[in-house]
Each structure stands twice: as structure tokens, then as C-alpha cells.
Amino acid sequence: MSGGRVNRDGVNQGSVNQDSADAAGAEDTVKHLDLDGLLDSPETRIVVCCGSGGVGKTTTAAAFALRAAERGRDVVVLTIDPARRLAQSLGLTELDNTPREVAGIDRSKGGRLHAMMLDMKRTFDEIVLDHADPQRAEQILANPFYQSLSASFAGTQEYMAMEKLGQLRSRGEWDLIVVDTPPSRSALDFLDAPERLGSFLDGRLIRILSAPAKVGGMGAFKLLTGGVGLVTGALGKILGSNLLGEVQSFVAALDTMFGGFRERAERTYQLLQTEGTAFVVVAAPEPDALREASYFTRRLATDKMPLAGLVLNRVHRPQADITAERALAAAEELTNGKAAKRAARKSGNGAGAGAGNGAANGRAAGNGAEPPLSAQEEAQAAQLAAALLRLHAERVVQSRRERRLTGRFLASHPGIAMLELPAQAEDIHDLDGLREIIARSA
Amino acid sequence: MPVTNAAEARRAKPDWPAVRLHVVTGKGGTGKTTVAGALALALAAGGKRPGDRRVLLVEVEGRQGLAQLFDAEPVAYEERRVAVTPDGGEVWAQSLDAEQALLEYLDMFYKLGPAARALRRFGAIDFATTIAPGIRDVLLTGKTCEAVRRRASHTHSGHGHGSHGHDRSQQAGDRVFDYDAVVMDAPPTGRITRFLNVNSEVSGLARVGPIRNQADAVMRVLTSAQTAVHFVTLLEEMPVQETLDGFAELREAGLPAGGVIVNQARPVVLPEDRLKKAAQPGGLDPAELEAGLAPVGLADPEVVEALSELATEHAQRVLLEAGQREELSATEAPIYELPLLTDGVDRVGLDQLAGQLRRQGAA
Numbered sequence: 001m002s003g004g005r006v007n008r009d010g011v012n013q014g015s016v017n018q019d020s021a022d023a024a025g026a027e028d029t030v031k032h033l034d035l036d037g038l039l040d041s042p043e044t045r046i047v048v049c050c051g052s053g054g055v056g057k058t059t060t061a062a063a064f065a066l067r068a069a070e071r072g073r074d075v076v077v078l079t080i081d082p083a084r085r086l087a088q089s090l091g092l093t094e095l096d097n098t099p100r101e102v103a104g105i106d107r108s109k110g111g112r113l114h115a116m117m118l119d120m121k122r123t124f125d126e127i128v129l130d131h132a133d134p135q136r137a138e139q140i141l142a143n144p145f146y147q148s149l150s151a152s153f154a155g156t157q158e159y160m161a162m163e164k165l166g167q168l169r170s171r172g173e174w175d176l177i178v179v180d181t182p183p184s185r186s187a188l189d190f191l192d193a194p195e196r197l198g199s200f201l202d203g204r205l206i207r208i209l210s211a212p213a214k215v216g217g218m219g220a221f222k223l224l225t226g227g228v229g230l231v232t233g234a235l236g237k238i239l240g241s242n243l244l245g246e247v248q249s250f251v252a253a254l255d256t257m258f259g260g261f262r263e264r265a266e267r268t269y270q271l272l273q274t275e276g277t278a279f280v281v282v283a284a285p286e287p288d289a290l291r292e293a294s295y296f297t298r299r300l301a302t303d304k305m306p307l308a309g310l311v312l313n314r315v316h317r318p319q320a321d322i323t324a325e326r327a328l329a330a331a332e333e334l335t336n337g338k339a340a341k342r343a344a345r346k347s348g349n350g351a352g353a354g355a356g357n358g359a360a361n362g363r364a365a366g367n368g369a370e371p372p373l374s375a376q377e378e379a380q381a382a383q384l385a386a387a388l389l390r391l392h393a394e395r396v397v398q399s400r401r402e403r404r405l406t407g408r409f410l411a412s413h414p415g416i417a418m419l420e421l422p423a424q425a426e427d428i429h430d431l432d433g434l435r436e437i438i439a440r441s442a
Numbered sequence: 443m444p445v446t447n448a449a450e451a452r453r454a455k456p457d458w459p460a461v462r463l464h465v466v467t468g469k470g471g472t473g474k475t476t477v478a479g480a481l482a483l484a485l486a487a488g489g490k491r492p493g494d495r496r497v498l499l500v501e502v503e504g505r506q507g508l509a510q511l512f513d514a515e516p517v518a519y520e521e522r523r524v525a526v527t528p529d530g531g532e533v534w535a536q537s538l539d540a541e542q543a544l545l546e547y548l549d550m551f552y553k554l555g556p557a558a559r560a561l562r563r564f565g566a567i568d569f570a571t572t573i574a575p576g577i578r579d580v581l582l583t584g585k586t587c588e589a590v591r592r593r594a595s596h597t598h599s600g601h602g603h604g605s606h607g608h609d610r611s612q613q614a615g616d617r618v619f620d621y622d623a624v625v626m627d628a629p630p631t632g633r634i635t636r637f638l639n640v641n642s643e644v645s646g647l648a649r650v651g652p653i654r655n656q657a658d659a660v661m662r663v664l665t666s667a668q669t670a671v672h673f674v675t676l677l678e679e680m681p682v683q684e685t686l687d688g689f690a691e692l693r694e695a696g697l698p699a700g701g702v703i704v705n706q707a708r709p710v711v712l713p714e715d716r717l718k719k720a721a722q723p724g725g726l727d728p729a730e731l732e733a734g735l736a737p738v739g740l741a742d743p744e745v746v747e748a749l750s751e752l753a754t755e756h757a758q759r760v761l762l763e764a765g766q767r768e769e770l771s772a773t774e775a776p777i778y779e780l781p782l783l784t785d786g787v788d789r790v791g792l793d794q795l796a797g798q799l800r801r802q803g804a805a
Contacts, residue, residue, distance in 0.1 A: 054470035081632075083680040083683070287786070320749060321744075322745065330735075330738035337738075373730075377733075378734075380734075381734030383734070384712070384726070385731060385735045388752060390711060392749060394784050397784050425756075425758040425759045426758055427678055427762075
């Protein structure tokens, strides 16, 4: 290789991409998630996007919903905690707990898109208002224990997301519901928390606590038989007696109002097990996110919940077919090799000589027919090329790591369908961005 | 150890000399646990002799993130050593569990033998630790504050701390506290103020009584100059927005805000004048790139196109990050930056991050 001549053979020789060769075996057998097939099928009624926090669930849910609507379905998307600008682009400027139609979508295929943001406290309040007479409802809403529970219990958000899903479903106004899930550390929380809250509110402890309030002197009698007094006594000590009293009056008000919080939770849970529901596990190609995705995938299988596949979000792929080693060696050569030294010498000798030559004069330097670049320009061009080659090498290393992690996940979940969404340089915050991310991959 | 000395020589003056409880929060996916681990290593470094410095790393969400981070066996409720710095500083770890903390607490104050069993049988422990709002948080923060205040010479009869597994009294010497610092891998940004502000959380519920007393004791530590709450973020819109909101909430609640730790910052590889051009698709002159690649035999149109695309992506990302960095300055907090480790975080990577935190004065 001499001078500035392009050695095209060199490109090919140097570019046998070991990384893609390694991963090819695994990826050949990976089933591609047929997203359009899933979204188009009239049998698909609910799509639940789940996964650990920070993997892009909300964006994925919004992008799927938009895609389905523009392909002709009547869709509502329930988001939990969208980024502000994404929320605005969906027209979610106020948090009013009602679906609003999204403007600016392509309706030529007859589809519509509604979007809403979950307000968990309001959803809880609405359950109370719907099921109790006004006086009792007011009592409950004013109860400090209720206020804390509805605003901050770690599982309330999950429970209310389930509740809202059940409500949207029973309204029957949409033929597809896409649900985002709360941003918990563990994806399993979405499935477990409602059951926990439901069983607590409908459970043994609550009955014990409500017993004194309901039947007066019975508490003392039960003390002899079931240790109830021990329990309330100990709870009173820990919580303070006024807190216990508030819990008791909350429970009493709730109990006569609607039996079966657990029943409600169970009904929604069953809805998730029906044929029309499809779970999509969202993960980034990172160890923590894939581990959570793995737990969740197993759990869905155990509970016989239908898994459509894995969405692997924020995937990095090298654009050029050059190995990291080759790219780094080339960058090194450009910075410290013979060519760089020669360029440095040249620019030292003829300082300013070529300064007047714009890059335009030196176009297509490779074919040697036109005047060469000035030494200074040549050095700058080499620097630029070296920087980009190093960037490329980094990308290759990252991609190699992502493939390794993904390959491990796929090996332990054979047969799972997968859809890869590329990492974006910028955050997505408008409909075009949502459209494009799917268009590039589906 | 020449390497350590060289690193120490470059070290900035620490920004938080008085802080003994470092609470590390961050939006999900920002690397909060990794940063907490690196910070613990950074705080444990710099002792004169091995064992001089000792830091406790506490996790409160029970996901065994610390064990995975240090590639150690599962971390239990008991404190256990998980790492030693090159200069002999020790990092201990503990996975806090609200239920165990409650039982320990009940045992300590009430000697509830049979009642504790009954409580458990009727789901009362589960109720108190997972459902009753605020109580779980009081227990977890309470247990952490206990570790912060624990004196080196103190014997923990009946506290369940008998099994530390090493003889501290020998090393205690001039040591005042059991741990020089405690680092908490805390709940995410969206929940951090509520989590730490146990006082207001239980105030509506427990106006008097033991929970209330415990909450008051916790708040004395958390609102003091001994505590700082650090926010881990990426230079992306949503985590940055959450960081700004988190700072505002924290300050409003009178809790001590610490620094911003920017994680996974990308190095800028293009000079500034190139960045703006490159940010436009096709903004770089392909002829120039081709000329640059020619000496190494890579002046192939496909390579040129691929690298131009990469340059555009990089430039857009850098400009976006610059904008987000600007936004973060509104916190008026010290900002530290940790590089993206493209090959994943292992112990070597953690040490590298810890070194960065020390050099920049975070520890």
C-alpha cells in the first residue's frame, strides 16, 4: 500500500467480520416477532408491555399503539409515566384519567388512537365513589390511612393499572388495548402486587382488625381462642393506637361496601390469561434488564399467560463491516504510523503552501487524477478518519457484548420470538419518532 | 503501591468531608447500583494502613444487586465484606429486609415471643412491612441510620449484630465509628423524597408512639450535615428531568441534596467545528473522509457511508448531551462524570469508576 492509493482488496481482506460470524449461529434460529401480524389480528385485544424500569416500555407501548391505529385498528393506549414531551405529543397535557383521542395520526385505514395516563389515586377514588353511598365514600376518602394507601403503597400503582385495564376492556369501545406497566424495579411486580393488595384488603388480618369494630365485645372473646387480642394489641403497640383505629374504621367502611377486592384482582388477572391477550417483554441488552426479562418470561409460562415475544430495545449495531481490531489498528496507523509522520513532515516543510487549497480541490483524492490535498488537510482528514474508526471499534465491542448477553437469554428461552429496536441518538418525543422506530425494524 | 499514590496525587479535594451517609438514587436504568458500588470503593480508599477505612454498602430493595455487582455470594441481612480496595480499604455489604428489621425491633423493645409468631401467622408482619404506608421506609432508613451512628467500641448485645465475622475491637484503635461511611443504594428518583421523608410520611398516621419516635430519630440523621443524597443520571431527557424534579422535591422537604453523578458519559471524539457539521446527515465531506481512510486501505464507499452515519449519530448524541448537561447545571450541585464502560461493568471497571469519583472529588 503506497501513497494515497485506495486498495479496495484491502477492505475486503480486512473486513471479515468475526463478530457477526460468531453470532450468526444463534441468530439464524431466532424467530422474528411478527409485530404487524400481532397488531393486525382481530383476535389480539390486549397487548401488555412489561419489563424492568428504564428499558423503554412506555415508548414501545406508544409506538405499538400508533402502528396498530395507522394499520386500521381502534386502539387505546394506557401509559403510566410518560416523558413530558412524549406525553405532549400524544395530547396528554392533562392528567384526567380519561382516554383522549390523539390528533395527527394517519386515519386512512379507518383506525383511531386514544391515549391516557394513569392517575392511580384518582382511579382508587373512583372505585370508592362507584361502589359506596356518598356518605360512606366521603368517610373513606377522608380517612388518613386510605389517603396514604391510595397515594403511596408500593403496589397501588400496579393494582390500579390492572383495574384501569379491566375498566377499559369492559367499556368495549376499543378493539385493541395497549398497556404500559408501572416503572418498578421488577417486572414481576405488575403481576404480584394486585394479588398482594387484593389479598390484604380481603384477608384474614383485615377481618381480625375489623372484628372489634363490627361486633363490639367479640374481640375479647376471640382473644381466648385465636390470639386476636394479641395481634391487635401488638399492632397497637407498634403502630400507635390511633393508626390502628384508623385502619379499623377504613376496613369497616370498605368491608360493607364491596366484598372482594381480591375477586376484582382475580378477574383482571384471568383476563390476562385469555387468548386475546399478548404479553410483550421489553428489555435492553443489559444484564439486569435481561435477567428481569428472564424471570418474567418464566413466570408467564408458569401462569399460562400468552407471551408474544421479546422486544430488545436500544440495540447497537456496527454499520461498517470492519472488526474492532482492524479498525483500531488502522486508527493507530493513521495517528502514529508512517503516513501520519510523512504528513507531519510535509506540513512542517511546506507550511501554508497548501492553505489556499479548499477541500473541493482535493475531492476524490483516492483516484489520484486530481490534485492531492494539502498536507494540513491530509493530516486533518486522517485525524477525522482515525476518530471515527475508534468510535466504530467501540461500537463493535459494545455490539459484541450485547449479542453475547442476548445469545445467553435466547439459549435459555428457546423458541421465543424477538424484535430488535435500534438505539436512537436522540430521545423520541413525537409521532414521527414513534413511527420511525417501528418502521425501521418491523 | 505506586499506582495508588499516583492516583492519590491527582485527587481533587473531597466535596463531602462531613458526610457519613451517602444516599444514591437515580431513575431505573441509569446504573444507580453500579455507582453506589463505585462510590463505596472510592470512600474506602485512601487509608494509611489496610483496614483503616471501612465502608458499608446497604441495599434496601432486596434484589441482590450488590452481590451481582461484586460477583459475590448473595448478600444477607448480616453485614459481610464484599470487596477490598487496592490500598486495603474494606467495603461491607448488607441487604436490608423490612420484615427482619421489624422482628428485630419488636424483639428489642417488646420481647414479643408468642405475639410475634401470631403477628406473622395473621399476616400482620407482612401488613406492617409491605402494605402499611411508610412503616417499611421507617424500618429501612432506621436500620441504615443505626449503622451510621454505631460506635466502634459499642457492643451490640441483643441487636443481632454479634456475627460480624471479624474482631473489630483489635482494629478499633482510634476509630470512632464502626463505619467511616455508609452508602445506600436507595429507591429510584421518583420515590426517593417520600422514602427519606419518613417523618411526614408517618405523621398523618402515627402522631405518637414508637413508630413516631423512630421516625423522629431517623429524621435527625437524614436532615443533618452528615447526609447527602446523590442523583445518578444519564445525559438523556427523562432521567435529567427526573433529577431536576428530584432535587426540587428534596430541597423542599429540607433534605440535604448532594451531587449529580452523570453515568455512561460518551467521550467526544470529534473536534467542535466538526460536530455541528456532522450532526446534519451527510454533513461530513465524503471526499475528505475517503482521503483520510485511504492510507490504511479503507477508502471504500460503503465504509465512508457507514462512518459518516456513525459520525452523525455521535454528533447528535454529543449535542443532545451538551444540552442536558446545561439543564443539570440548574441543580447548582457539583456534577461528576463517569465514562461508559462499553465492555460492561466488572470489578476492574468498578475500580476505574471509583478512581474517577475520587479524582473528581466525589469521595
